[in-house]
Amino acid sequence: MTTVEQSNAAPSTAEPRPQRMRTIVGWVIVIALVLLVAFVAIRVSASSPSNRDALDPEARDDAGALALAEILRDQGVEVSIFRSRADARAALDDDATLVMTNPYTLTDDGLAEFIDPAGRVVFLSAGSHLLNVLDIGDNAPGTSEPVSAECSIPQFAEVGTIRPDRFFSPADGVDACFGDVDGAAVLVDERGDDERVVVEGTRLFSNAYLAENGNAALALALLGQTDRVVWYVPSFADTDIESESPDTLGSLTPPWVTPVILLLLAAGIATAVWRGQRFGPLVAETLPVTVRASETMHGRARLTAQAADAAHAGQALRDGAQRRLARRLGLAVHAGADEVADAASDRLRIPRGTLQALLAGPLPADDAALVELARRLDELEIAVEASTGSRKGEQ
Template structure:
C-alpha cells in the first residue's frame, strides 16, 4: 500500500474542467449578443416617421413647415404650436382652426376628444387608419397631373393649379377638389361638426415645395379661414397608446394556470434530460437523399415559367417584398400593402401613390412587365435599407 505524506494535497474531482468553462463563456457571449440585438431592434422599431420633423411648424429643414407658419403670421393669422393634446384642446375656440398631420400616436378616443371643441379641422397628411376613422374616403391609386380646384367651394376660387402625389376617393356626401378621373387631392367633409379637410401635404407644404405651383395659395385657403390656428404636433411623448391596458392571455386565465404550465414545462425538460442520457450522444446519419432549398426554389420557378403565369409570379414577388419591408420598417409581418406603403413613404419621403402602385397595383401580364416589377421592388428594398442604415449612423 502506498503511503501519502501528511499535508500532501490530493487532486479534486470537483475542479471545473477547462472545456466546460469555455462552453459557459461562449454561451454567455451568445446571450449577451442576443440581448444587444433585441434592444437595438426595439429602438429602431420605436422610431416613428415624425422623428425627422415632417411638416413641423417650427422645423427649418427641407421637410419642416416653418415657412408656412410664417406666411400665415404675415397674413394676420395667430399661429400657436402645441405638442400636448391637452394644451391644444384647451386653446381651441370658435375662431380657431385645428391643424395637424396624421395623428398616429393617438387612439381614436383621444383624437375624438381633441377634435370635439373645434369648428374646423385640417389634416395635412393622412394614413389608411385615419381615413377609415373619419369615414371621409379611401386611398386611390395613381398620380395627379396639374389641375385646378374643380369644385364650388369659395375658399379655393383663387387657388391656381397644383401637382399632388397622393389621391383619395371621396365618400358619399364629401366634396372632392383638385381631382381627375382617378381621385382627388383634397377632401372636404362639411356634413357634420367639426368641418374636416384632408390633404396629403408632405411634399406640397414643406419648406422646399411650398413655393411651387399654387401650393402656398392652397395652404392659405385651408388654414387662413379663421383668425387663429392651433397647430398640434403628434409625438410619442404625448401618446396615449402605450398607456392602454390590453387584455393578455395571462390576465384572462385563472391564477393557478401559469404556475401549472411552468411546472409542466420543468417536468418535461427534466424528463427529456433523464431519457436522453440513457441513449448516449446523438449520432449523425446521412440520409439517402438530400434536397437542397435552392433546388426546390428553382423547380418552382421552372414550373411557373413553363405555365407562363406572370401574374402568379408577380404576386409572389410582391408578397415577399411586403413581408421583408414590413419587418425592416417595424410593422407586423402580415401588414397590408397600404400600411407598408404609408411607412415606406414616410421613411423615404417619396410619393405614397407610387409605392402603393408597386405593392398592390395591377399585376404584370408578360415577362417584360414582370422583370420591370422585380427591378422596382428590389430598388425599393435597397432604398429602405439605405435609409435605415443612414438613420442608425446619424448621431
C-alpha cells in the same frame, strides 16, 4: 575575419521596426472600425421609426413646415404650436382652426375626444385608418399632371394648379377638390355642423416645395380661413396608447442577432487585413483586346434601332448635345436644359421657348421625328460653335 565580414554577420535591428509599426497601426485601424460599426449598430437598434419632423412647424429642414407657419403669421393669422393635446384642446375656440398631421399616436377614442370641440379641423396628412375613422373617403389612383380645384369651394378658386402625390375617393356627401373622376387631392367634409378637411401635404407644404405651383396658395386657403391656427404636433411622448411602445429594430430581432453581426463584421475586417498584406503592389497590364469607342457606339445604335425605341435614342441625342453646348457656352458640364437654353438664347438671339422645347420638350415617337430632332440639334450646335468662333475672332 575581416571588418566587412563582421559587419555582414552582425544582425540588423533597423528593418523590423517599420514592419512592427505598420502592424500596430493596422490593428488600431481594425479596432477603430469595429468600435465604429458597434456604435452605429447600437444607435440604429435603439432608434424608432418616426416622422415627427415631417411638417413640423418649428423645423427648418426640407421636410419641416416653418415656412408655412411664417407665411400664415405674415398674413395676420395667429399660429400657436402645441405638442400636448391637452394644451391644444384648451386653446380651441370658435375662431381657431385645428391643424395636425396624421395623429398616428392617438387611439380612435382619443382622437374623437380631442377634435370634438374644434369647429374646423385640417389634417395635413392621413393614413388609411384615419380615413376610415373620419368616414371621409378612401385611397384612390391619381395622375401626375397638374390639377386645379374643379369644385364649388370658394376659397380654392384662386389657388391655381398643384401636383399632389396622393389622391382620395370621397365618401357620399363629401366635397372633392383638385382631381378628376377617379380621385381628388383634397376632401372637405361639411356634412355636419363641423368641417373636416384631409389633404396629403407632406410634400406640398414642406419647406422644400412650398414655393412650387399653387402649394402656398392652397395652404393659405386651408389654414387662413380663421384668425387663429392651433397647430398640434403628434408624438409618442403625448400618446394615449397604453401598454404599447413603438417597435424598434432591436425589439423586432432576437437578442443574438446584433452580436453575431458585429462578430461577422469584425472577422471580415480582420480577414481582409490579414489577407491583404499577402499581396504585393498592383501591376498595370495591357488588355489583350482593345475595343474601339466607335464599335461600342455602333453596337448600341443597332440595339436601339432593333428595339425601335425612338424616345430613348432621342434622349441620348439630347443629353450629348446638351453636354457639348454647355461646354461651348462656358457652363458646367452637368448644367440643366434651362441653363443651356438661356445661355444659347442670349448668344444666338433666339426665343428661349424654342430652345427649351428642343432640349426638354416631348421626345420623338417615331423615326421621322427622331431624324428631325437630330437635324435641329446639329444645327443648334453648329450655330453655337460659329458664334463662339466669331467672338474669339472679334477679341
